[in-house]
Amino acid sequence: MTSTTAATEETVSIEEYLGRNVHLLPQTHQLRALHTVIRDRNAAREDFVFYSERIIRLLIEAGLDLLPFEEHVVETPVGREYKGLRFAGKLCGVPIIRAGESMEGQLRTVVPGIRIGKILMQRDPVTKLPKLYYSKLPEDIAERHVLMLEPMLATGGTALAAISLLLDHGVKEENIVFVNFITVPEGIAAVCERFPKVRIVTSSIEERLNENAYMLPGIGDFGDRFFGTV
Numbered sequence: 001m002t003s004t005t006a007a008t009e010e011t012v013s014i015e016e017y018l019g020r021n022v023h024l025l026p027q028t029h030q031l032r033a034l035h036t037v038i039r040d041r042n043a044a045r046e047d048f049v050f051y052s053e054r055i056i057r058l059l060i061e062a063g064l065d066l067l068p069f070e071e072h073v074v075e076t077p078v079g080r081e082y083k084g085l086r087f088a089g090k091l092c093g094v095p096i097i098r099a100g101e102s103m104e105g106q107l108r109t110v111v112p113g114i115r116i117g118k119i120l121m122q123r124d125p126v127t128k129l130p131k132l133y134y135s136k137l138p139e140d141i142a143e144r145h146v147l148m149l150e151p152m153l154a155t156g157g158t159a160l161a162a163i164s165l166l167l168d169h170g171v172k173e174e175n176i177v178f179v180n181f182i183t184v185p186e187g188i189a190a191v192c193e194r195f196p197k198v199r200i201v202t203s204s205i206e207e208r209l210n211e212n213a214y215m216l217p218g219i220g221d222f223g224d225r226f227f228g229t230v
C-alpha cells in the first residue's frame with residue numbers, strides 16, 4: 001500500500017509494516033457498514049457515537065488479543081478440565097486527551113477496574129510541535145502493558161510524543177499497543193520507523209492527508225463529532 005503526501009508528493013510505502021507492526025481489523029461488510037454510517041457528513045450525533053463505539057469495541061478486543069497469555073485450567077460444570085488461557089501481566093489504558101477519551105468507556109466495559117493514565121498533548125500554535133500540558137500515569141506503569149488510545153493517527157506528531165513520554169516513564173516499547181481508529185500511510189510510517197516494536201491496531205488505512213492534515217476520504221474532526229463540539 002502506498003500514498004502520496006499532499007505537501008511533498010513523496011510516496012510512502014507501508015507494506016513492510018502490515019501484519020507485523022500494524023494489525024488492520026478484517027475489512028468485513030459489517031465493519032464497512034459501520035464506517036459508512038459514521039463517515040456520512042449528515043450522520044446524527046447519537047448515530048456517530050453509537051456506531052463509533054461499536055468499532056472501538058472491536059479495536060479494543062483486537063488490542064487485547066496482542067497481549068501475552070498463559071495457560072489456565074478450569075473445571076467445567078460437567079466435571080471435565082478445560083485447558084484455557086488467561087492474561088499474563090499487568091495492564092493500563094492511556095487515552096490521549098481529548099479524542100482518546102472517546103475510547104476509554106469501551107475499554108472500561110471490557111476490562112472492569114483497569115488502571116487508566118492520561119496524557120494531554122496539543123500542537124503548539126507557534127512551533128507547530130506537540131506540547132505536553134498534563135500527564136498522570138500509574139506509578140508502576142513501567143511494569144505494565146499499555147493500551148494507548150488515540151483514534152486519529154494523521155501526521156503522527158502527537159503519537160510520537162506520547163510514546164516517547166511512556167518510554168521516559170520506563171514502559172517497554174514492545175509493551176505498547178496503540179489502539180487507533182483510522183490512520184494514513186504517513187502516520188503508520190512515522191510511528192513504525194521511530195518505534196518498530198510498538199504495535200498498532202486500526203480499523204482503516206485511509207488514502208492520504210490533505211493540505212490541512214485531515215485524512216481522506218476520512219471522517220472529519222473525530223473529537224468534535226464524538227463530543228458534539230462542532
Ligand code: URA
Nearest residue numbers: 152214215220221222
Ligand atoms: N484529526 C481528526 O480528527 N481528523 C483527521 O482527519 C485528522 C486528525
